[in-house]
Amino acid sequence: MLRPSPAHLLLIGLVVFAGAACSRRETLVQSGDREKILHVGNGAEVQFLDPQIAGGSIDHNVLSSLFEGLVTLDETTLQPRPGIADRWESSTDGLVYIFHLRPDARWSNGDPLTTQDFLFSFQRALTPALASEYKDVFYPVKNAELFAKGLLTDFGLVGFRAPDQRTLEITLARPTAYFLSLLRTNVWFPVHRSSVEKSSSPYDRSARWTRDFPLVSNGPFRLREWREGQHLSVEKNPHYWDAARVQLNEIRFYPSESLQSQELAFRAGQLHTAWDLPLSKIDSYKTEAPHLLRIEPAFESYFVRFNVTEAPFRDSRVRRAFALAIDREAIVKNVLRGGQIPAHALTPPGLAGYHPPTGLVSDPAEARRLLAEAGFPDGMGFPKVEFLTIPQETNQRIAEILQERWRRELGVEVVIAQKEFKMFLAAINDQSRDYTLARGRWNAEFPDPLTFLGIFASGNGINGTGWSEPAYDALLAAAASELNPARRHAALQQAETYLIERTPIAPIYWGTRTTLVHSSVRGWKNSPLLFRNYKDVSLEP
Template structure:
């Protein structure tokens, strides 16, 4: 069971090795890719600087890529079939009423400092993930545990009433509120990852955010890799952990994550042999890669939706007629053809069609007549009197292109003016969490294969 599989879940990623033969000939200096192939170092384009690597405070893909190298949950998923495989737990059983799981942990599971990973570590970590002061946006993922939601809301204060118990060092019993067919899928999500108690409390309180426990030299994790370097906005390097329970199956010696916001820059680095994998390329080059280098171009659908978020606490976005008018005036087919260009599917429902057999009935179609009528009913006929709004997005060329297309659509269809605001990833997340925005770019990626999430 190899852990390099955890880096194979990209929407659009390019595998480097065949292209190396096309671009590295005649270069006197060895490229990163050539060095990496020889020394088993993976050079990975990570799109942006992570918000954090603490699994109980993050919500973004740049963070998740790194967390999957540094931590491991009770189970893992096969990258192609999504079949559940052992992680820290070597086996498990389910009660006849389908509400109680008993997990048996690997006796040789170790933290990167050599200490054993125990069932009590999971109890501690899940309690931490549910503490309101953590501000964990994924706390709801643990609500399937008996009394977890009540604990998070403060209705109960005794965590022993929550459905997770360490029977001994290597036996964890989890009681659910009701039968949950997809529960095992949740356990590979970062909100369920364990953290090292002594390290957490060495640098702050149990529920304190932003302490230095996640920095090189301080960090202790239980994954196949351990943190070596974090040079802000330059590189995050993780190296193979010799204490990982399945270390013999990990061939990579190191992974270097590069936070490259500009897609054109990342694509140039890929062509120059500085990256093994890029998860994105500029939209205007997708057709060229598909035509000229099909063997190294992999475009696969994600269980995800790209959307805009309205701040309903401010006017005029507190009016459902305004929000609906804005939604109905977006031509999604045109966005896919003019801006996205990567085979994306227009989204008329929030949940992607045929998600584990489910397709939503409610739709938001393209309907200009209805959009104009609703805007007029809200007091803005032909856009008259409508205040200028700001559309916020994190730095990314695709986000800018889509925003520019939508900006023009709203101007032409509704005669309203929208300004664009391009922000660094961390600033963007902070403003969004504080509701300090009007319209914000957002994305939802399924955390498990079920429409309920």
């Protein structure tokens, strides 16, 4: 059994303290409303504060407060908004973008922020030695992919040019309708060159430079303190170009993988927002406190990952058997109850007008036939396998349902294993791939189907399955080069059909995010990409 994490115990301590002292002193929410300090449940411990290495919504939630790119997005409409660039223009053929940096753009230590900072950051993110898992979002830029794969060593040939300290020109390899939205991903954020180089090599993946105080950033907030396992605190950045608009004085992010602990802390007045909601509490909040419950539509996909480099999942028939045995409708209807949709493909419907192909449906009879064809009739001779997940109620419950379903329909034994979020991510990455079956969850980073389908392109650092096929890469490349929207969607559907037929993953559901938000919080918008513009958030008791 896993021991409670320090962060889990911290939130329990906050709740106990609040209960014992509620008659004598104000809660954290009450004092936070007065002092303009937002208390946020952040789901788990942050892995990295280095924008070019960090990944996932937990890291990005904090990075969104500390850093800002050339362009940001409106959370709800996903339309581009000026960031460090106050304006931009593009050529009529859609290949060249020119960004004009704000004259008052500065780092949190007061240093001027210039185009050279962006060039350094982009080159660092694409340099093979850094091995950034998220470098593929640069690939629409001319020669960026060649440089990232070591096939081109002269960065001067990549499509970035800075005519002066305030003008940045970016040339694309092909017109890319969603290009501006890519600039909101954290790998496009600038990093402070002297801070990176002072601490270690620019390509040191330990991100030691982010542990040196003060951390130099360029967003609406700057790092105040990071007490691992307790909280990470950011404070208003006086050097931010739009500091006058920032209404919060501080944000404290509390890590906890226990949804129960976060919900208790929220009810006790110790959190303004909770990351997610325990399944057992959804219905009661719907009826008793609907004003506190947010069920946000999200471009999110939850799935099973197969390690295709290990037996028995090298065989696509085995993978497909496991996928066809899943009862997605029952999971959504009886377990989740938060507006999720059973997923028959990877990409959520409606993303940039795209609709995925009809792929996997529950078919236990076909699943048993495929397993028998692969040499395991009624599961006989099938080895015991492990399903890796994280110690959180929703994930544990889904794992148990899958375990029982595979036992009943296929006659196979699956053992559930749990790892805390940091260790889980380390286990499923392409460097270690230390798992057989694992929980998968992906939130769209930008509003285009390639944010999902591109994960499984050859060389993508966050693939994690070991599956790679040139034919799939060619289908994605054909879709990327197609300018007509209807033909492009058809090409993407063809690529997604190919992916689902080979089954390196088994889709389960398309998600929503169930969160709790205190009534004093203002400016907390629905966010399909699950990011926050914290500069727009305020507190009004």
